[in-house]
Amino acid sequence: MKRLLPLLLLVTLLLTACHGSQGMAEFAVPEEFDASRDYEITFWAKNDTNRTQVDIYEKAISDFEALYPNIHVNMRLYTDYARIYNDVITNISTGTTPNVCVSYPDHIATYLTGQGTVVPLDGLFADEQYGLGGSSLLYDGPSMDEMVPQFLEECRIGESHYAIPYMRSTEACFINKTYVEKLGYEVPDELTWDFLWEVSEAALAKNPDGTFAVNGQNVLIPFIYKSTDNMMIQMLKQLDAPYSTPEGEIQIFNDTTKDLLFTISPHAASQAFSTFKISSYPANFLNAGQCLFAIDSTAGSTWMGTDAPLCDIAPDKIVRFETVVRAIPQFDPGHPQMISQGPSVCIFNKRDPQEVLASWLFAQFLLTNDVQIAYSETEGYVPVTTKAQNDPAYVDYLSRGGEDNKEHYFAKIEAVQLLLDHTGDTFVTPVFNGSASLRDAAGQMIEEVCKSRRRGQTVDEAYMEGLFEKINSLYRLDQTAASIGGPGSADDLGPLPAMSKGLLIVLALTWCGIAVWWLRSRKKE
Amino acid sequence: MKKIFAVLLALSMVFALAACTSGSNEPAAEPEVDIFAKGEGVMTYAEYAAADLDTEVTVETFVQATQSWWDNTITAYTQDNEGAYFLYNMACSEEDAAKLVPGTKIKVTGFKSEWSGEVEIVDATFEIEEGEYIAEATDVTALLGTDEMIEHQNQFVAFKGMTVESEAIYKWDGSGADGDDLYFQVSKDGQTYTFTVESYLCGAGTEVYEAVKGLKAGDTVDMEGFCYWYEGLNPHITSVTVL
Numbered sequence: 001m002k003r004l005l006p007l008l009l010l011v012t013l014l015l016t017a018c019h020g021s022q023g024m025a026e027f028a029v030p031e032e033f034d035a036s037r038d039y040e041i042t043f044w045a046k047n048d049t050n051r052t053q054v055d056i057y058e059k060a061i062s063d064f065e066a067l068y069p070n071i072h073v074n075m076r077l078y079t080d081y082a083r084i085y086n087d088v089i090t091n092i093s094t095g096t097t098p099n100v101c102v103s104y105p106d107h108i109a110t111y112l113t114g115q116g117t118v119v120p121l122d123g124l125f126a127d128e129q130y131g132l133g134g135s136s137l138l139y140d141g142p143s144m145d146e147m148v149p150q151f152l153e154e155c156r157i158g159e160s161h162y163a164i165p166y167m168r169s170t171e172a173c174f175i176n177k178t179y180v181e182k183l184g185y186e187v188p189d190e191l192t193w194d195f196l197w198e199v200s201e202a203a204l205a206k207n208p209d210g211t212f213a214v215n216g217q218n219v220l221i222p223f224i225y226k227s228t229d230n231m232m233i234q235m236l237k238q239l240d241a242p243y244s245t246p247e248g249e250i251q252i253f254n255d256t257t258k259d260l261l262f263t264i265s266p267h268a269a270s271q272a273f274s275t276f277k278i279s280s281y282p283a284n285f286l287n288a289g290q291c292l293f294a295i296d297s298t299a300g301s302t303w304m305g306t307d308a309p310l311c312d313i314a315p316d317k318i319v320r321f322e323t324v325v326r327a328i329p330q331f332d333p334g335h336p337q338m339i340s341q342g343p344s345v346c347i348f349n350k351r352d353p354q355e356v357l358a359s360w361l362f363a364q365f366l367l368t369n370d371v372q373i374a375y376s377e378t379e380g381y382v383p384v385t386t387k388a389q390n391d392p393a394y395v396d397y398l399s400r401g402g403e404d405n406k407e408h409y410f411a412k413i414e415a416v417q418l419l420l421d422h423t424g425d426t427f428v429t430p431v432f433n434g435s436a437s438l439r440d441a442a443g444q445m446i447e448e449v450c451k452s453r454r455r456g457q458t459v460d461e462a463y464m465e466g467l468f469e470k471i472n473s474l475y476r477l478d479q480t481a482a483s484i485g486g487p488g489s490a491d492d493l494g495p496l497p498a499m500s501k502g503l504l505i506v507l508a509l510t511w512c513g514i515a516v517w518w519l520r521s522r523k524k525e
Numbered sequence: 526m527k528k529i530f531a532v533l534l535a536l537s538m539v540f541a542l543a544a545c546t547s548g549s550n551e552p553a554a555e556p557e558v559d560i561f562a563k564g565e566g567v568m569t570y571a572e573y574a575a576a577d578l579d580t581e582v583t584v585e586t587f588v589q590a591t592q593s594w595w596d597n598t599i600t601a602y603t604q605d606n607e608g609a610y611f612l613y614n615m616a617c618s619e620e621d622a623a624k625l626v627p628g629t630k631i632k633v634t635g636f637k638s639e640w641s642g643e644v645e646i647v648d649a650t651f652e653i654e655e656g657e658y659i660a661e662a663t664d665v666t667a668l669l670g671t672d673e674m675i676e677h678q679n680q681f682v683a684f685k686g687m688t689v690e691s692e693a694i695y696k697w698d699g700s701g702a703d704g705d706d707l708y709f710q711v712s713k714d715g716q717t718y719t720f721t722v723e724s725y726l727c728g729a730g731t732e733v734y735e736a737v738k739g740l741k742a743g744d745t746v747d748m749e750g751f752c753y754w755y756e757g758l759n760p761h762i763t764s765v766t767v768l
Binding site for chain 2: 050053076284451456
């Protein structure tokens with residue numbers, strides 16, 4: 001028995017060492033893809049609640065499976081990035097992540113806190129056989145040179161690329177030109193924030209019967225912003241004001257942020273300005289003649305305007321007006337800055353490298369021209385490859401804007417053209433574990449100020465101090481990567497909970513006890 | 526004999542007195558509690574309906590149903606004997622969420638708001654009070670397409686003898702999957718309406734969710750649910766019976 005004890009101790013030690021090690025071996029590209037085996041891969045896809053986009057995913061899967069009959073792709077549909085994020089987090093802990101997943105880089109940064117969870121793609125990009133434009137691919141994919149560099153760069157987290165871009169969009173301002181001109185203004189080619197505030201306040205003039213003079217209705221919200229996260233982020237960027245460092249140091253609580261909130265505040269009080277969260281979709285108000293400036297994603301352009309192919313309001317509520325599309329307002333129109341956004345695709349690591357390679361083959365297939373062009377045409381999306389952007393079929397599509405109110409709906413194609421013209425003016429915010437929370441916090445400050453003013457509350461210096469404190473605490477911005485150890489570090493999880501510390505102490509004491517008992521037993525021998 | 530009679534009489538008196546005493550010990554009938562009576566500082570439904578948007582409101586109401594608890598908030602369909610209140614994303618711990626069973630009386634303070642035509646209370650907090658009430662479904666079939674329908678907004682209502690126009694789809698355009706909201710169209714007197722099975726209220730696996738998935742065009746159905754609004758009537762259905 002005594003001889004058995006050291007062996008038992010060794011086994012226990014090995015088991016203890018294994019426990020808690022959730023990390024997966026680093027993925028290495030296999031020399032050959034083993035086409036003699038069958039693979040079942042799961043693809044978590046996001047669509048904009050758009051049946052055509054679902055159809056395109058399904059066709060892509062079917063076309064891919066025809067080329068690679070041994071790879072079967074099972075798709076799970078989402079319409080909300082937050083739901084994907086939550087489900088992935090849950091599945092990381094159970095080791096049941098999907099193989100291929102549409103994600104935002106902000107979210108991927110959090111996934112990376114699990115060791116080896118997401119596959120770094122640089123090795124796959126460069127692989128001669130299976131990489132971008134690789135010689136052994138069974139389809140005509142883009143080469144590295146044919147990826148739009150800005151979009152690819154957005155998928156870099158630290159030193160590696162952890163995703164490929166799938167589609168890109170930005171935001172645009174959809175304007176009721178008829179009403180702007182009725183108020184005595186011309187819509188400029190380049191909007192400024194001052195112009196929007198001025199026209200929005202002017203639009204609030206009322207008739208003696210209490211209706212708004214510009215639309216003759218009881219309801220009017222001249223300026224509605226869909227994503228206040230983007231609103232704050234872009235305003236700060238345009239003013240070259242701090243937001244965060246690439247390492248994750250939070251810098252948003254600064255005087256410029258405060259000034260911006262003070263600027264927005266009176267327009268929230270007068271109700272010249274509101275938000276999606278407070279009032280509803282900008283498109284619904286725009287199309288009902290109850291909004292002059294609706295800012296939303298270019299990927300929402302098919303909802304915007306009198307003749308929009310998609311609409312949520314009853315036909316008898318739609319008002320006829322002329323719609324124009326502009327870039328978002330700027331502080332310095334000579335140097336426009338606008339956000340780049342849209343879905344990217346990441347690959348989760350698995351124990352079987354061949355399964356990962358199969359996942360990569362499918363993910364890369366999403367970059368082929370047929371998929372890129374078809375999907376981008378469903379909304380105001382831009383293909384992420386120059387190969388697709390320069391394809392004659394795509395060039396022809398762009399040239400036919402306004403030919404009809406469906407496939408060639410003018411607002412959609414103008415929104416796309418806007419991003420194509422301004423790709424060099426786009427930016428993204430730094431990605432780190434916690435950057436998704438910072439993004440939420442940026443928008444929430446605008447929401448809070450708007451709600452407070454609508455409710456007759458005072459927004460002053462003291463209010464701002466309280467707001468900064470509240471948002472910092474609510475979004476746990478003092479617990480982001482930079483304050484602890486940088487992106488992807490194990491320290492990102494914060495200090496050990498008291499119970500864990502207690503368990504470790506008990507474990508240590510038990511080992512000490514065993515050691516003492518064993519030494520004493522040896523001594524007796 | 527007289528002595529015996531006197532003793533019997535005395536005993537009778539004792540018993541009679543005892544009976545009287547025991548009778549007087551019975552608890553007095555409790556005065557009927559009006560569970561709908563409003564406490565101090567609490568609005569009646571009429572006062573709530575008249576309040577401006579963005580003003581602070583305090584109401585006492587009874588939970589009729591809740592959506593799934595999420596991130597320390599809960600969305601509740603509530604009603605008293607005068608009207609209904611939709612409580613959107615009310616602050617609520619997971620522990621308290623378990624107490625919000627149908628019938629529970631709560632006192633709610635929040636801000637009156639409107640989102641796409643749906644009048645609701647947002648940024649709300651609540652406390653549980655004594656009392657229980659579950660509303661009967663009001664048959665509003667005859668009000669479909671009339672301006673009166675909005676007066677029943679958020680109430681538990683019934684629609685009788687509706688005709689299914691199309692099979693249910695996941696999400697408004699069929700772009701979702703099993704487990705997402707179900708949308709289906711029903712008609713009455715030549716007018717078509719979009720009804721919803723809200724997945725956070727009655728998700729996959731619930732009787733109504735599975736029943737609606739099985740509806741066929743041409744079916745005649747009776748339905749119950751909450752008179753929710755999104756750019757017009759958009760009831761959240763909780764039960765369906767194929768006739």
